[in-house]
Amino acid sequence: MLGFRMPAAGYQLQYLNYPLWILIFFVIFQFSIELILELHGCMYYRRNKNKRRDFENQVQNYHAAIRLGGGPKSRPLEPEPSGRMFKYFIIGLHATVCAIVAVILVIIIAVN
Numbered sequence: 001m002l003g004f005r006m007p008a009a010g011y012q013l014q015y016l017n018y019p020l021w022i023l024i025f026f027v028i029f030q031f032s033i034e035l036i037l038e039l040h041g042c043m044y045y046r047r048n049k050n051k052r053r054d055f056e057n058q059v060q061n062y063h064a065a066i067r068l069g070g071g072p073k074s075r076p077l078e079p080e081p082s083g084r085m086f087k088y089f090i091i092g093l094h095a096t097v098c099a100i101v102a103v104i105l106v107i108i109i110a111v112n
Contacts (some may be wrong), residue, residue: 019108026101033094037087044083051079 058076065073 003077017078019105022101022105022108029097033090036090039084040087040090044081047082051082056077 055076055078062073062075
């Protein structure tokens with residue numbers, strides 16, 4: 001069982017197990033990021049599905065117009081998924097925290 005040791009409770013800082021607490025923080029952070037991304041995917045699934053369906057219909061209409069000899073028409077652009085900027089931000093935050101945790105753990109383990 002993990003006991004929360006505090007310097008104010010009579011423990012010295014040199015006896016605290018920093019790598020263990022950093023890894024516990026990282027596991028909790030990893031779980032929360034995974035949960036946030038799953039909820040985000042669930043919230044935007046239907047909207048992205050409808051966008052994709054509309055795009056496929058536009059592409060079919062475009063190909064039908066080309067086959068019938070219609071005038072030069074530009075191909076419809078593929079829509080950007082909804083919520084992509086939030087997802088990019090969360091993944092960037094996750095990568096940054098992973099890099100920081102890795103550097104801190106390497107420094108702590110190298111010093112000890």
